Amino acid sequence: MSTRLVSAGSTTVGGTAALLRFALRRDRIRLPVWIAAGTFMVVTQSVGSQALYDSADDLAAYQASVGSNAATIALGGPPVGLDTVAGAVAFDISATVMLIAALMAMFTVARHTRADEEAGRTELIRSARVGRHAPLLAAVLLSSAACVAIALTIGAATTASGLPALGSFVLGASVGACGLVFTGVAAVAVQATGHTRSVYGLVGGLFAVAFVLRAVGDIQRSWVVWTSPIGWAQATHPFTDDSMLPLVLCVFVAATLVAAGFLLLDRRDLGSGLLQPRPGRPAAPRTLLSPLGLAVRLHRGALLAWTVGLGLLGLVYGALAESVETLIGENDQALMIFGNPDVDQLVDAYLATTFAVTALLASAYAVSAVLRVRAEESGSRAEPVLATATSRAAWLGSHVAVALLGSALAMAASGITTGLVRAAQTGEASAFGRMLAAATAYVPAIWVVAGVAVVLVGLVPRQAQALAWTAVGVLLLITMFAESFDWPQWVGDLSPIAWTPTRPLEEWTAGPLVGLLAAAAGLTALGFAGFRRRDLITG
Amino acid sequence: MTSAISVSKLVKTFGATRALDGLDLEVATGEVHGFLGPNGSGKSTTIRVLLGLLRADSGVVRLLDGDPWRDAVALHRRLAYVPGDVTLWPQITGGEAIDLFGRLQGGLDPRRRAGLLERFDLDPRKKARTYSKGNRQKVALVAALASDAELLMLDEPTSGLDPLMEAVFQECIREVRAEGRTVLLSSHILAEAEALCDRVSIIRHGRTVQSGSLTELRHLQRTSVVARTERPVSGLESLPGVDDLRHDDGQVYFDVDADGLDLVLRHLTSFGVRNLTSAPPTLEALFLRHYGNEEVDNGVSSRGKPVRS
Numbered sequence: 120m121s122t123r124l125v126s127a128g129s130t131t132v133g134g135t136a137a138l139l140r141f142a143l144r145r146d147r148i149r150l151p152v153w154i155a156a157g158t159f160m161v162v163t164q165s166v167g168s169q170a171l172y173d174s175a176d177d178l179a180a181y182q183a184s185v186g187s188n189a190a191t192i193a194l195g196g197p198p199v200g201l202d203t204v205a206g207a208v209a210f211d212i213s214a215t216v217m218l219i220a221a222l223m224a225m226f227t228v229a230r231h232t233r234a235d236e237e238a239g240r241t242e243l244i245r246s247a248r249v250g251r252h253a254p255l256l257a258a259v260l261l262s263s264a265a266c267v268a269i270a271l272t273i274g275a276a277t278t279a280s281g282l283p284a285l286g287s288f289v290l291g292a293s294v295g296a297c298g299l300v301f302t303g304v305a306a307v308a309v310q311a312t313g314h315t316r317s318v319y320g321l322v323g324g325l326f327a328v329a330f331v332l333r334a335v336g337d338i339q340r341s342w343v344v345w346t347s348p349i350g351w352a353q354a355t356h357p358f359t360d361d362s363m364l365p366l367v368l369c370v371f372v373a374a375t376l377v378a379a380g381f382l383l384l385d386r387r388d389l390g391s392g393l394l395q396p397r398p399g400r401p402a403a404p405r406t407l408l409s410p411l412g413l414a415v416r417l418h419r420g421a422l423l424a425w426t427v428g429l430g431l432l433g434l435v436y437g438a439l440a441e442s443v444e445t446l447i448g449e450n451d452q453a454l455m456i457f458g459n460p461d462v463d464q465l466v467d468a469y470l471a472t473t474f475a476v477t478a479l480l481a482s483a484y485a486v487s488a489v490l491r492v493r494a495e496e497s498g499s500r501a502e503p504v505l506a507t508a509t510s511r512a513a514w515l516g517s518h519v520a521v522a523l524l525g526s527a528l529a530m531a532a533s534g535i536t537t538g539l540v541r542a543a544q545t546g547e548a549s550a551f552g553r554m555l556a557a558a559t560a561y562v563p564a565i566w567v568v569a570g571v572a573v574v575l576v577g578l579v580p581r582q583a584q585a586l587a588w589t590a591v592g593v594l595l596l597i598t599m600f601a602e603s604f605d606w607p608q609w610v611g612d613l614s615p616i617a618w619t620p621t622r623p624l625e626e627w628t629a630g631p632l633v634g635l636l637a638a639a640a641g642l643t644a645l646g647f648a649g650f651r652r653r654d655l656i657t658g
Numbered sequence: 659m660t661s662a663i664s665v666s667k668l669v670k671t672f673g674a675t676r677a678l679d680g681l682d683l684e685v686a687t688g689e690v691h692g693f694l695g696p697n698g699s700g701k702s703t704t705i706r707v708l709l710g711l712l713r714a715d716s717g718v719v720r721l722l723d724g725d726p727w728r729d730a731v732a733l734h735r736r737l738a739y740v741p742g743d744v745t746l747w748p749q750i751t752g753g754e755a756i757d758l759f760g761r762l763q764g765g766l767d768p769r770r771r772a773g774l775l776e777r778f779d780l781d782p783r784k785k786a787r788t789y790s791k792g793n794r795q796k797v798a799l800v801a802a803l804a805s806d807a808e809l810l811m812l813d814e815p816t817s818g819l820d821p822l823m824e825a826v827f828q829e830c831i832r833e834v835r836a837e838g839r840t841v842l843l844s845s846h847i848l849a850e851a852e853a854l855c856d857r858v859s860i861i862r863h864g865r866t867v868q869s870g871s872l873t874e875l876r877h878l879q880r881t882s883v884v885a886r887t888e889r890p891v892s893g894l895e896s897l898p899g900v901d902d903l904r905h906d907d908g909q910v911y912f913d914v915d916a917d918g919l920d921l922v923l924r925h926l927t928s929f930g931v932r933n934l935t936s937a938p939p940t941l942e943a944l945f946l947r948h949y950g951n952e953e954v955d956n957g958v959s960s961r962g963k964p965v966r967s
């Protein structure tokens with residue numbers, strides 16, 4: 120620590136204030152968005168739950184179903200205080216918002232340390248009058264400030280939404296404390312590996328481990344929950360115990376991790392990590408040696424993540440179906456509104472709508488996979504491949520094939536998990552097939568959305584990304600709001616998802632599905648024709 | 659003599675930019691052809707048209723007796739390409755990338771691949787995200803050189819290589835030439851072309867300004883000299899081929915044509931040479947000398963100092 124930098128009076132943390140100001144400027148949009156997103160989720164949950172559970176009976180039903188359901192406990196937290204609306208809100212939303220806070224912390228720390236270093240910016244900055252420890256200190260301070268900010272806004276906004284003030288701020292503080300711990304985790308991770316992507320993998324993996332540990336602990340009601348920082352943060356039991364003591368542990372661990380980060384920083388060279396990357400294969404496996412093999416290799420990480428993600432979502436929807444069943448079964452009013460005394464059918468209706476949302480997510484995946492074509496093209500990675508004996512159709516086709524089959528796979532994964540859960544719940548094996556069919560019925564609609572992306576890539580490559588995501592955004596609005604807000608029929612009809620017969624509610628008819636498939640084929644063919652006729656656009 | 663590449667009056671525009679403005683290029687089968695031009699003169703654009711990645715606006719383009727746009731796939735089986743700025747997939751190793759390019763362009767010789775890896779001192783087990791620009795370039799070079807393509811199109815292939823590796827590269831190109839294969843080698847450094855090429859074409863602003871063998875282009879070969887002598891130098895101005903003469907602080911600065919160099923050096927030694935550095939001039943400097951007036955006529959702005967003081 121004896122290194123003194125050029126100018127007299129500067130220390131290893133010299134220049135931190137200037138870096139912090141600069142970082143704040145760079146993140147002036149990003150951080151408020153993270154904070155607003157987290158706060159918005161809590162407030163939405165609060166408002167929604169207060170409307171839903173407006174009687175003691177409703178709450179009792181909720182507690183009976185959710186409080187003993189291993190799946191909801193695994194995803195939520197300790198089943199504490201479920202006899203109050205506020206307690207239910209904390210149970211339902213705290214884990215998700217803690218994930219938001221952890222991601223915010225991870226991205227903030229990594230962006231201002233490892234990412235800058237990887238891009239060579241740190242070298243430039245450090246050659247000016249900036250101390251060795253200044254970039255990490257500035258990043259940690261910025262991330263900590265963001266954690267405090269999200270704690271306070273959640274506290275204030277949740278109070279304003281009508282929940283008790285003390286509990287609201289305890290909930291906010293728990294979220295912020297979780298963010299602080301992951302600020303520390305990120306401060307260590309950015310020293311460990313030389314690449315920003317590996318940092319994200321490492322921190323994300325540690326969050327997953329922490330999440331599983333707390334899930335196991337909460338389900339078993341055992342000490343295991345205390346091995347997880349998420350467990351500590353949730354041990355405040357907002358609105359029930361309002362105990363701030365566990366947060367002391369969070370802050371202590373966060374500070375220790377940050378200190379460890381500074382120690383490790385002194386033990387490595389600028390631009391490198393402590394861990395050396397593992398060597399890879401010296402020669403390619405046969406499976407890589409074709410355009411399709413390459414596409415599969417490039418897409419497989421994202422495809423696996425989406426498939427697992429939608430599969431888990433299907434699991435959650437399936438698990439919640441039982442709660443819905445209990446809730447509706449005991450709620451005469453709901454039965455009257457739906458005008459249908461058959462509880463099973465109502466559950467089916469609920470699942471059918473949830474599959475529409477899953478289809479929306481699968482469409483987003485399909486679009487992102489098709490847009491990979493543009494990323495390859497503008498990143499100059501398409502050029503050397505197309506300069507080989509690989510035709511444009513084969514190259515584009517391999518990416519589009521992954522997008523189409525991958526989105527179908529992810530959708531099927533969702534149907535399979537929901538089907539398995541439903542079959543277990545009802546004891547009818549046929550429920551599995553029904554759910555799988557209901558989910559995969561959306562595949563032609565998803566392919567139409569993918570086809571739109573292919574057309575854009577083929578015909579208007581420079582605008583393709585912006586336009587394709589705009590289309591997904593419009594689709595999102597229509598799927599979420601068209602029916603609830605009574606928008607005109609033709610608006611709803613813009614969505615291919617809406618053309619899909621919502622099994623098992625509606626009768627199965629081949630007409631719309633054949634129409635959708637034809638549209639998808641036509642759009643894709645048009646996109647291919649455009650791509651084969653145009654210049655390759657690099658840069 | 660057959661042509662591997664034959665381009666005439668090629669025009670390619672990007673919006674308002676006229677990247678190629680009636681370019682001509684003839685590359686004979688079996689020769690190493692230097693494709694020279696300053697940055698932004700249109701070398702990469704020409705190569706991309708030849709690869710069928712860009713569509714020509716007008717002009718005639720023939721590649722290995724085929725149409726590069728229509729017959730792209732068939733032609734690509736017979737050629738190998740090394741881009742100017744090689745980008746690879748971060749998660750794929752160098753060895754995997756070499757095999758992939760090799761297979762896609764029609765197979766490569768494993769013995770040659772192993773030899774090239776050794777000569778270029780490239781570790782094929784590393785993921786591409788850890789490679790420097792030079793190492794990424796080596797990946798593309800190994801894939802191209804280990805293939806049995808009859809035509810190699812190399813776009814500024816040495817821009818990321820250190821001098822040692824550049825020597826290895828030159829050796830490889832000589833071997834390729836000895837095998838009777840054709841090479842199109844783009845560069846913005848005249849000296850590189852001098853070391854390797856049978857013939858060169860020099861382009862500027864998307865147009866061919868010179869084409870021929872290196873002896874035909876001998877008037878372009880000049881040397882910039884800085885010398886420190888014991889006694890002040892006099893009489894240089896009267897020697898043939900000397901230009902831009904300047905005395906400053908006991909040193910003498912001048913440019914000299916290749917033909918005049920020998921005489922100038924004899925003349926200098928008579929003043930007791932203490933120190934002497936010489937360097938080939940940049941293409942930009944050469945252009946400024948040879949086409950400086952035309953440039954002014956065309957209203958194109960030129961950077962740098964006035965040609966003659």
Ligand SMILES: Nc1ncnc2c1ncn2[C@@H]1O[C@H](COP(=O)(O)OP(=O)(O)O)[C@@H](O)[C@H]1O
Nearest residue numbers: 672675677695696697698699700701702703704
């Ligand atoms: N895709 C493109 N869009 C617009 N302008 C381009 C594009 N590609 C090249 N240019 C322009 O065309 C000219 C020639 O570029 P290039 O062929 O890359 O030159 P070189 O390879 O000789 O350095 C430059 O002015 C460049 O800016």
Ligand SMILES: [Mg+2]
Nearest residue numbers: 701702742813
């Ligand atoms: Mg170029």
